Amino acid sequence: MRTVTGQSISSELAIGTIRFYRHIKNIIGSAVAANPNMELTRYRAAYQTSMEQLQNLYNKTLEQLSPAEADIFEMHRMLLSDNRFHHAIETSIIEENKTAEYAVYSVGQKLWERFIAMEDPYLQARGADIQDVMNRLLFALSGKTESALDHITEPFILMAEDLTPSETVQMNSSKLLGFVTRQGSPYSHTAILAKTMGVPALMSIDIDEEWDGHLAIIDGEKACLYIDPDDALVQKYQLKINSGIKRREELQKIKELPAVTQDGRRVKLFANVNTPADLEAAVEVGAEGIGLFRSEFLYLNKNEYPDEEMQYGIYRNVLEKMSGRHIVIRTLDLGSDKKSPYLALEPEDNPALGYRAVRICLNQPELFKVQLRALLRAAAHGELHVMFPMIVSLREVRAIKDLIEVCKEELQKKGLPYGNPILGIMIETPAAALIADDLAKEVDFFSIGTNDLAQYTLALDRNNARVHTFYDPHHPAILTLIRMTAEAAHRHHIPVCICGESGADLTLTKAFLSMDMDALSVAPNALLPLKKTIREISLSV
């Protein structure tokens, strides 16, 4: 047995087999081909290799499992040899001068998007097969073996050098028990995604590819990973996991009860979600609504920016699914660590201080207006709160409000119905907290993003693992800015919520309630433990 330690994002535990994940993004590389003929030869060789691999997998599965399971690989062979798919890749290489990797990825991605948008659940599910086939070709091009994650049917612990937020969001699988990575910081978006999924994640682990396929235990509390644990340790952790399940079941008893302190102070509890799939978890824990819907995660894995119709459908669905609950959708917070291929963001020396969130939206209003019109149209179907990230000035808020008016005129001209969303901003920069009185006159609510507020107040990159021990959300400067924001909000009679990770920090709950927070918004898994703490607090003692 080996024990390694790292940094942990939560106290969760997991026991399972490690699966090593190789990045597709590392395989794709540059888009433009120096020699298209050579790329075509490479593609044809990879195609051949993939066809042979699938034939072998078919034979092996037929022998060891059943014809039904073997058929999956036969279907993948058919997808791979589909003339249109094949032709589109070759055309992209020869006529558009693309590298083999880029051509495979872009053609595969487009096809995948078409399938997952289909109504028929059977056809929709074929999207995953297209991704499998695309990944197989990419790995064949790289000369490496296929990703260890393909065709996994058992629950697993995912191990990787690093994971981007877009890769993590794609992993929202019922089979995923936890993450182990070498890179990454516990305050990154990847860590936040893992929290929303309710699984443990260890970072700064000196990972070893050899562990692929080995049994391991993640102890989030001790921030350690046991590889090849003995039976006694597995049993000990299984007991701990079982008592965790019991504790969670116990907490279900307070699901319908209000979040109210012993001395009668009531606070609203909302959930933070990143994808429509997370809504279910929010409902399950009795969230009074969604305090933060990070809309950018809907767009991260796409090749093209989703059009107004598609966005409208998604937002409307969120409102309908949450039937009358409080909903706050945050507009695109792309840039920094969240990059979409269609935005073609250039590398920056200081991405967290760079082209990000409303800076992109205000600089590229045509892109922003698509989202705004979609949100306005969705607001015709129920009360919708819309909030804007990374605000530092009044000028930005006014520019956004002007754009909203332009969007309303455009919708009116087209005869499309729209509603009037309730508008708010995130207070996640020291500048915004310091001018909160002025900002409060312009908007209907504030939501405090403590993750970025800490990053910008402490001058500390939240994604940089080397400095994360200096990242201190309890720093008095941050708590002072939070208090100032709450006071400014209440002076102007608007509600204020905390939607950053500090909202789930039970050692800060009493302080936040004393500051008169109207609501706290946390990952679904963190909601009931938070409610329990609130119900035990007495503010007067």
Ligand code: PEP
């Ligand atoms: C925050 O910054 O606290 C926040 C909630 O937004 P995000 O973590 O998505 O940047």
Ligand code: MG
């Ligand atoms: Mg933020």
